[in-house]
Amino acid sequence: MDDRPVLVTGFEPYGGRGRNPAHEVMQALHDRVIGGRRVAGVGLPVSLGRMPAIATALLNDINPAIVISLGLWPGESLIRLERIAVNIADFEIADNEGVLAVDQEIRSSEPAALLSTLPLRAMERAILDAGIPARLSATAGTYLCNACLYNFLAAARQHPDPVECGFIHVPYMQEQVAELLVTMREQASLEVHQRRDLASMSLSDIVRAVEIAIEASCHAVSGAVTV
Numbered sequence: 631m632d633d634r635p636v637l638v639t640g641f642e643p644y645g646g647r648g649r650n651p652a653h654e655v656m657q658a659l660h661d662r663v664i665g666g667r668r669v670a671g672v673g674l675p676v677s678l679g680r681m682p683a684i685a686t687a688l689l690n691d692i693n694p695a696i697v698i699s700l701g702l703w704p705g706e707s708l709i710r711l712e713r714i715a716v717n718i719a720d721f722e723i724a725d726n727e728g729v730l731a732v733d734q735e736i737r738s739s740e741p742a743a744l745l746s747t748l749p750l751r752a753m754e755r756a757i758l759d760a761g762i763p764a765r766l767s768a769t770a771g772t773y774l775c776n777a778c779l780y781n782f783l784a785a786a787r788q789h790p791d792p793v794e795c796g797f798i799h800v801p802y803m804q805e806q807v808a809e810l811l812v813t814m815r816e817q818a819s820l821e822v823h824q825r826r827d828l829a830s831m832s833l834s835d836i837v838r839a840v841e842i843a844i845e846a847s848c849h850a851v852s853g854a855v856t857v
């Protein structure tokens with residue numbers, strides 16, 4: 631076993647929301663030892679422009695064996711393990727720096743898509759065995775979470791040491807949906823059945839699912855080292 635950590639990133643709030651479960655899960659896991667490796671938790675700005683340099687700097691500064699990035703997917707009811715990142719930024723809402731990318735390449739002259747290098751099936755199975763709903767997903771969208779996964783996978787290809795990277799989208803926390811429902815009542819402009827973004831999961835279940843994902847990833851990486 632080497633002493634390279636697991637980097638867990640969590641995006642800051644965006645889109646007018648006060649909280650992002652991804653950021654809170656990252657904070658809950660920071661400095662813990664999981665699967666024999668220390669977790670280095672880092673918050674990420676929702677900024678397309680800063681993402682490429684941040685990914686490279688974090689790989690150089692922390693030299694993680696594994697990167698698991700986290701983001702919110704409003705309306706998702708399951709833990710969503712992303713398979714793929716596409717080299718496209720196409721935003722429906724601006725990022726936190728006011729950038730509204732349209733049909734833009736994330737990194738010019740790089741592949742159209744890159745695949746997550748985490749052991750996704752093992753992660754899915756382990757999370758399901760713990761009784762938490764999870765699935766593989768074939769799209770991380772075309773907003774910042776996709777750009778995050780794409781940039782880490784691209785930066786990993788240029789990093790001197792092997793580094794396995796992936797992305798997990800998480801649902802809203804229950805408190806966030808409760809708050810949405812209060813706001814809806816006050817505004818009285820939409821009926822509940824008109825909204826598709828009311829799925830949620832408890833923060834403790836989301837944290838547990840990510841812990842299990844880290845354990846499964848560490849297991850696969852140390853397995854590869856000893857074979």
Ligand code: PCA
Nearest residue numbers: 641701702773774775776
């Ligand atoms: N979710 C957004 C970006 C930040 C986040 O937490 C996304 O799915 O792209």
